[in-house]
Amino acid sequence: MSQTVLQTNVLAAGYSRKIVADGLTFSVSAGEICTLIGPNGAGKSTVLKTIAAQLPILSGNIALCGDDLSTLREKDVSKRLSVLLTQKITAERMTCGDVAETGRYPYTGTLGILSAEDKMIVREAMGLVGAEHLYDTDFRQISDGQRQCVMLARAIAQQPKIMLLDEPTSFLDIGHKLHILTLLRQLAKERRIAVVQSLHELDLAQKFSDTVICIHNGKAERIGTPEEIFAGDYISALYEIRDGAYDPRFGTAEPSAVPGKPEIFVIGGGGAGIPVYRKLHRTGIPFAAGVLHENDLEYPTAKALASVVISEKAFEPVGEDAIRQAAAVMQQCREVICCTEYFGAMNQSNRKLKEQAEALGLLQSFV
């Protein structure tokens, strides 16, 4: 059913003297999107370049559609594999159509003249990426996002079995990022192209990959589905994050809490507290938050940014313990901010907290 397009076997990738990543064994099937993630300098690009036959294989081997890469001729490789690289190209006096047409190179004769069929394939590829209107526009006069689309059209026109993309979405705005990744998914599903890419946008890697390979410490530290990789605290460990944490559930990075005893107590809930947490964190004031249900929208943000979070189990009414704890912390603070005016059945205790704060003269009005 699923046909293996790429198979690496204890591959070592690197430059002439230095092995960057070693012992890489993985396979990519037709229609699969495989994403390499890992910190800067981990060797994602090096691995991609080695698979693209642009760097010599230091040890191990790579099979491309069942054939050993080192025995394939350049021309045969170019009909199976196309690339999209990070380096910017200086296309002097070339229209976008000209650039996309270079994808047909492996299929043309000695002088590289395109047939009517070649041109049709290029047109179709330009249409697919939504760049047909740019066909006659000078390549240097379009935006970075449009340029990436044209380069993708070029790679599509090459009619590969596998596409290698090195950070295809870096430097693009969020709209273009989504556009490029959606196109890749479409290519993978509809044309059965195997896609191997490196990404720095973890949230997108999580959403658009079938398989994720984590390159770290000179090896493929973990290989798995996004569900397996983006679980627990692994991502923070992979990227050696020291100044905060990555929350794989939301794909967000939060900085560490401001150190110190809480100065302000925030009564929040339902997301109303988030802007307050952010502002306090930005100003550098340590604060406490409570009482929040563990399934509250703002609980993860509070957990990341507040020095103390008083919480209650999900779907339970706030219990006596939590209230006592919150009151104790609140009394140590110089101010209390209440972000919500509505107290439902489950968090009546927060109303009590508010009244207590008012009685103590700590409550600040918050709009």
Next chain:
Amino acid sequence: MEKRRMVRALICFAGLLLPAGLLFCLSLTTGSSRIAPETVFGILTGRAPDAAASRIITDIRLPRTLSALILGGGLSVSGFLLQSFFRNPIAGPFVLGISSGAKLTVALLMITALQHGFVMRSGMMIAAAFAGALLSMLAVLLFSGRMRNMAQLVIVGVMIGYICNALTDLAVTFADDANIVNLHNWSKGSFSGTDWQDIRAMAILVSVSVIGAFLLSKPIGAYQLGEAYAENMGVNIRIFRLLLILLSSALSACVTAFAGPVSFVGIAVPHLMKGLFGTAKPLILIPAAFLGGGVFCMGCDLIARTLFAPQELSVSTVTAVFGAPVVIFIMLHRAGERNAS
């Protein structure tokens, strides 16, 4: 669009052939003795009524004009190849010191030849120039591997040029007086003094190189996107680079051997042609650069020998006057583009 491009290319080629023909005729008729076009035509078609005029045309003007056409074309194609290779708009045989390298080895050969009393043959000149050109090219390559910046590359080329020129001067200082005159004329750059044997040699070498370059159109086009993309398109980069170096060195060596170092043609003409044809596709640009280089050099040679006749200017003087502003224009244009983006 595709049709419009074809039409544009055809019009431009026709537009180049016209001045080419005109300049060719003018070069034959003008000079210290004016020869009427119909007489020239008579001589060329073999009906020679005037023996003196016939000798002027067949022995002096025709070889000179042909060498301007062939060498100018070769130089311009060499410039185009170097610009593609280094992906640098102002790369050219003169800027990168390749012409100067060829000049040095040819000068050394000239001096030793005259000292030991053997006669120089065009083949020897070409071989010496080729060796010099390759040596300079290798020196530039050696440094270019270490630097990514294109400004640095040009500086290295210019410095290599200076070193070669200094060594040439040194050789000239210790040469006999009689040799110096010879050498001096040659090193200024001129299309004069070529005989039919030279023409044959340069015609063969230049046409083989230009046709070779033309056959490399496809990989050159791929290389314009960058080395990594070219590789992905199936270009064998090592062989391709080697061929490109050999071809561009052969072309600039051939020119230097026969006409001395001629400046700015290699940079200016390919750019003028890119502007004229509106494309950088090697399939169109290689023939265009050849034709444009021929026209440019015939024109400059005509000016060089008629402007202050009977005093003759060196070709480089004229090519620099027309070529240098083009380089300045390129730099300004590029700066503008970068600001725009």
